[in-house]
Amino acid sequence: MLVAHGGMMSGPRAGRAANGRVSEAELRSAVVDCRVLGAVLIHARPEFREKLSTYKGTVFTAAHVELVMSQKDPEAKESALHIYDALNRPERTFPSWPGKTIPGAKEPLHRVIDPDKVDANRKKSIQECKKVWGDYTGSGLECDEYPFASTEEGSTKGDNRFSVRLIDGPDNRKGGEYINAVYTLNRVLNGDPFYVKITN
Structure with missing residues (x-):
């Protein structure tokens, strides 16, 4: 699990591959655990937004909310x-x-x-x-x-x-x-x- 700390990412997959590409496996597992109002909120990681950006109002359906x-x-x-x-x-x-x-x-x-x-x-x-x-x-x-x-x-x-x-x-x-x-x-x-x- 990746956790957002003041906009920064931490966790085993926080970095991107050397070639700058994002694999489909990474995309499917990309989640951020944000604590807001005591609730855990699941979102797509920011580094994947460029891959999703062709879809307006994207909903990251692979995430476990x-x-x-x-x-x-x-x-x-x-x-x-x-x-x-x-x-x-x-x-x-x-x-x-x-x-x-x-x-x-x-x-x-x-x-x-x-x-x-x-x-x-x-x-x-x-x-x-x-x-x-x-x-x-x-x-x-x-x-x-x-x-x-x-x-x-x-x-x-x-x-x-x-x-x-x-x-x-x-x-x-x-x-x-x-x-x-x-x-x-x-x-x-x-x-x-x-x-x-x-x-x-």
Whole structure:
């Protein structure tokens, strides 16, 4: 993995070949691990832009896009814990059913940009929260959902492979900011896959 440090590149493939050419293998593996808002954002390396420059608005589809959140992040620790439980301890999540699994770690999520679909996911998730915890109006808590409302795997997919949990409102909104940062900075378009990872 190559890491960007103030615009400079480091890592085993930071340099170019002596003849200045970029191999197809290098092109496919060219990624930069940039930490923005606590999320890992994957991009094509700058030295490959000349090879891609004939395509306007290029999307580097070979990159593995991953949202990384930390349980130690004071601004989004409840969001991170909820996702961690969903991915690793789904039996602790609602709705609850035997053998439940939730995608995102090994199975990718896929972005949805249709506002009606996103809104439908949110509404169903809120209904599920109210079913479990009752009316939480005025509590300062919000209904957090995973997979995210902005994904094909959201709560309306119909397979019940989702989780909802009441968490602190500002924490929930910060988690949303992280997700949107990944979408924007990686040009994650409608239907594009991405993964989620929670660290300690």
